Amino acid sequence: MLLYRPILAVYQETRDPCVQRWLLRELACPQLHAEPDELLEMVRTCPLVADPHRAIASERLAAEVSLAERNLRLRLTTRDPVRVQGGLWTSQASGRVLVRWMSSHASAGELTRAAASWIGPIALQALGRSSGPARELVLMALGCLGPELALPLLGEEVVSGAAPGAAAVGLSLLDHPASAGALFQAVQARGLEVASAWLGLALSRLGSPETAPRVGRLARSPGVELRVEAARALEGFGSAELPDLLDPLMKERETVVRLHLFTSLARVDAPGGVATVMRLMRPGDHSAVRVAAIKAIRRVGDEEAIAFLDEVLTTGTPIEQAEALEGMVCLAVDPARWLARARQLAGSNHGRSLLVGLLALTVGAPEEASRRIGEILSELPSDRWFLAAYPLRYLKSDQTVPALRRLCPAVAGTDLEEIAVSAMCRHLTEPGAVAGLLELIRPTTREAVVRRILADLARHLTQEQAPEVAAALREKLDPRMPSTHAGPLLIALGALGTPGDLPTLVSFAGSAAVTAAIQGMELLMDPAAGPTLDDLVRVGRPGARDAALVALFRLGLESAGSHLNTLMRAEGGESAVARPLTEMALLVRCSASVSRLALLHRTLTDRAREPSDRGEAIVAELTGAAAGPTALLGAALPATGPGKNLDQVLSRPREGAPAADAGGPLPALGAAARPLPEAALQGSAQDLYRTLGTHLTDLGWQGGTVVKIALPLVLLVVLAVLGVSLGTARQRSVGPAASPGATGLALPPLLRVDGSGRALRPGDVIEGTVVVPVQLATRLPENRIHLVGRLRVVDVQARPENPRSAEYRLALLSGTARIDFPRGRSRVWVETEHSTVVVGPGSVSLDLSSGSLVVTVSRGAARATGPDGSGLTLRTGHRARFRAGRLDGRVELLE
Structure with a gap:
């Protein structure tokens, strides 16, 4: 976390909303040296710059979702000890084998539909009653529960609701083709200036050939904020669309636009490679812009990119040289090309240059790195100690663990102690490492240090070492010890222990360390913890109640749904369920790839195998719309009034028009199950387009732009519906008697x-x-x-x-x-x-x-x-x- 204090300082001091949004992007992307829970706390608590369009608020919501999902994966991806649970795997099975088994048994769509039938009704009740931050959390949760349930609701919210930014984030999580259509209808309804608060953010996840022309218009806009949105959205597009989107931005002069532009190019394959990035660079660029450009060139990774990084090592500023050196090391360039420069940086007084230089030496010249680190640590204590201690986590030497064991007592009580113990946890197979770490778990040790030791032990221990460490943790646990020390021990025991440790964890359910005991129970993956967790939900404190509720869901226990219902019926229940509901929805996204979610995955798979009409009936009842493709189009069209969808709109008779059947102007639109005669498709697509255009215009949608944006999507789904009906009829005509070669x-x-x-x-x-x-x-x-x-x-x-x-x-x-x-x-x-x-x-x-x-x-x-x-x-x-x-x-x- 110490490495991110400079970013935090800039984040708190800047008054430019676009710069603060860029910093949020940097914090939310996968980081090498920071814990996601610490970054998440930073993102949630840092003050936001005053922004009339709330663009920063939307960016913070997206960052919170990204970091929360990473935090969940990190907390649950600890080494599985030998265990047998529910017949899912044997004592010889590993987490990797289990994940492969999980991935082969249910698709992502089936899992999200099963989750929607389980917790979707609660999410919809909470959405109807909540406002403010609670409503934003529920909207993001809906984005993880599949398009059948969420698409109409998120589409209506982004077009006419009170939380369009959160709805846009939810639509981006859906990753559905109709999401982009809903976004552009919201642009038409709200105006581009207002929609710019979340448009680029959402399109960065929903880039497609269909949305590229709209982003191109944003890139040509005279407004700086709109060009920022275009640059922000580029990371969602592929190599086919990027050349046309980059063209209007090639002469961009605004620093903040180019900062977002280079950051996006660092996450995609830039068309034209190094030449394109270099054309975007300008003499006199701000250092932050040049560093972002170096990252984009590093992404290219070819010989031309390596040659550019080599040149920066010679001519760049210290911060640019450090970035270039890190890039060459990560690209596995021959150390002979950068070792001399790494030695120079390792001897500099510039903090980041010294740090990256030492890190590079641990890869290219470990013995020299060990000597230089020893020289710095032999000096009087200073900030250089931190810069020398951090590379020890990557230094493979028989002297590393002894050096760290001497360093830890010398820096006890300081921030550097946490860095030192974390470095030792990267060398657990070396003699003396595990014993040295266990010796540091004492009542006088700082809570942060104990938490770091035990978290890293759970992540990095080999399967053979787990029983020994679990036995040591059992000896150290004492009901009388402070909760600050008992908590990390309980979590680690759950990660490394066996089902026989459940009574120990349950015994702490009435203590101040109850939340940590709950986390230990869920890591233990023993469904027998269900009754204790049920009691904690009913009578526990709000924090413990939420943790127990989420733990029940992770263990795949059906009582999680009934507890959510009970909480929802209480006064203020919509706020009480918002955050646990969001965490449950994020768990669904991880459930096919994290072995410690195997019990949840099994429950969702079993629910997915139930008759499909049950799930369809639930979705139809919850959304208040007729089942069928047209129900989803309510999200892609301007608001037509409460409770109305496209079926209701198109079935309204035109003035002076002859009476239509109950099915509306297009007889099969609301009843796709009835096979159509083939003659129904004899009219041209232009006739169908003209018919739909007449109905839309008669309904008061006089703006040509709205029709142009909405109509292609309407036409596509109508043709799909007609195609299904005709295909059903043709399949019946083929039948078993048809020739196999037909x-x-x-x-x-x-x-x-x-x-x-x-x-x-x-x-x-x-x-x-x-x-x-x-x-x-x-x-x-x-x-x-x-x-x-x-x-x-x-x-x-x-x-x-x-x-x-x-x-x-x-x-x-x-x-x-x-x-x-x-x-x-x-x-x-x-x-x-x-x-x-x-x-x-x-x-x-x-x-x-x-x-x-x-x-x-x-x-x-x-x-x-x-x-x-x-x-x-x-x-x-x-x-x-x-x-x-x-x-x-x-x-x-x-x-």
């Missing part, structure tokens, strides 16, 4: 998303960066093909044994394609020059960019066959390379 199933298996609404037929070629929804037989299609390259449609056939599924025969001509088929029984055959790959349910990536075919199976299975008919089956976690129909090398097992 190719008449052209609609709806593939539908382009470029706004044309044209179904893909055999012979069509898709080119560019495209996401192709497949099998639009569900309201929210999950089957997709993510393409960056060229793909040809060879054939589409109904499967005789199951008319509701199909076989898609495609040819990948160049680039990469990721086939995501989490549901259904359809198959995809992908032909390449090297091999033919058959993909069933699962997620498989195919890459031709290296001159061969690389097949990676993230979930499910795939079979690759050669021209001679020989084949190889790949399963979850496998990667293989094929060339000319043969396996090139060995099958790799992914980490």
Whole structure:
């Protein structure tokens, strides 16, 4: 945390809202040297600059979500000791194996739908009653609970609600194609100046070819704040869109715009590489801008970038030289190219230069680094001690642990003690390290130091060391000890202990260390803790109550939902449930990738396997909208009054128009389940566009811009609905008696998303960066093909044994394609020059960019066959390379 005090000082002193937003971006991105809980506390408590548009408030919300998720992952990603829980894994299974098992059993969409059916009703009640910060937290929680539940509500809030910034953050968390449409409708309704408070922030997560033209207009705006939004949004776009978006910013002169611009380029692959970044640099740039540019060039990582960093090492300022040296070390450049400069920086009086120089020497010349650090520590105590002690965590030497054991008593009671013990925790396999750390856990040791020792022990201990340390922790625990020391011990015991330690943790439930005892119970992953946690929710203090409530959810216990209901019914319940509800929603995002959430994952998977009509009925009841694709469009259109959605709007008869059926002007729009006759699609798309335009205009939407923005999205979904109905009819006509070679199933298996609404037929070629929804037989299609390259449609056939599924025969001509088929029984055959790959349910990536075919199976299975008919089956976690129909090398097992 000491490393971030300079940033904190600038953050507190600056009066420029755009600069403070940039600092929030820096704090929220993954950091190397700071704990996310400390950064989270900083972000939550630091005062904000007065900002009439509340752009900083939205940025802080986004930073809080990002840091909270990182904090949850870090707290739960401790080493799993040998344990057996619920039949999920055996004593020989590791956390990595368990995560692989979890990833293969349920898709992200299934998990979020299951979570929405569990805690979604509470979230909607809280949203209806809350205001202020509590409402903002609930909106962000909805963003983690899936588009079926959240998209209409977040869309309405961002267009006409009181917390559009939080709703924009929620829409960005949804990562759904319709989210961007809702954002631009909000821009039309509120005005660009007001919407600029959150537009760039949201688009940085929702960048797509469809949103690029709007960002380009922001980049050409005369207002500095709007150009900041454009620069902020760039990190959400790919290499296909970036050249056009960068073009209007190439001559940018405003420092704050260029600061955000370089920060975005440091997180994407800059088109044109080093040359593009250097064209954006100006003589006399502020040091912060030049450092941001160096980070962007470091991201490029090619030989030209390394040559630029080498030049900065010679000609730059001390802070620039330190950044360039760190970049060369991280890019694994030959130490011979930077070692001489590292020695010079390690001997300088500039703080960051000295620190980075010593860190570089620990990599390139460990013996010299050890000698220099020893020389500094032999001086009288000064700030240089900190700069010398920090690199010890990376110095691999037999003298490192002895030096740290001598240093810890010398710096006891100072901030440097925490740095020293954290460094020793990076060398736990060295003799004397664990014993030295356990000796420091005494009643007189500072709380922060004890917490750091035990947290790092839980993270870095090997599985073989865990039982020994857990036994030592049991001996040190005493009910009479202060809660400041008992708390870290309880958390560490939960991380390293066994189910037999549950009574010890429960015995502290009535003490001042109750919150730490709860964290220990959830890390222990023993469902037997449920009754104790239930009691703590009912009678505990607010802090302990929230922790116990979240722990019940993490353990996958159904009582978490009933407790939320009880809290919600109490006076002020909407504020009481807001923060635990947000943490639960963030846990859903992590539940397929963190082994300590296996019990929650199992519960969500079981709920996802329940009959789907139960979940659909819940969503329809909660949103107050008819089930179907049109219910989601309420989020992408201007507000039409309370409780109204697109079905209600389009079914309102025009003045002077003949009476329509109950289904509205477009008979099948509200009843997609009824098959349409094929003649319903004989009219041209222009006629349909004109009909919809007439209805929208008659409803009072006279602004041409609104119609232009909303209509393509409306048209796309209407065509999708019509396509589903027609596809159902055609599938029935094909039936089991149809010829296996029939190719008449052209609609709806593939539908382009470029706004044309044209179904893909055999012979069509898709080119560019495209996401192709497949099998639009569900309201929210999950089957997709993510393409960056060229793909040809060879054939589409109904499967005789199951008319509701199909076989898609495609040819990948160049680039990469990721086939995501989490549901259904359809198959995809992908032909390449090297091999033919058959993909069933699962997620498989195919890459031709290296001159061969690389097949990676993230979930499910795939079979690759050669021209001679020989084949190889790949399963979850496998990667293989094929060339000319043969396996090139060995099958790799992914980490």
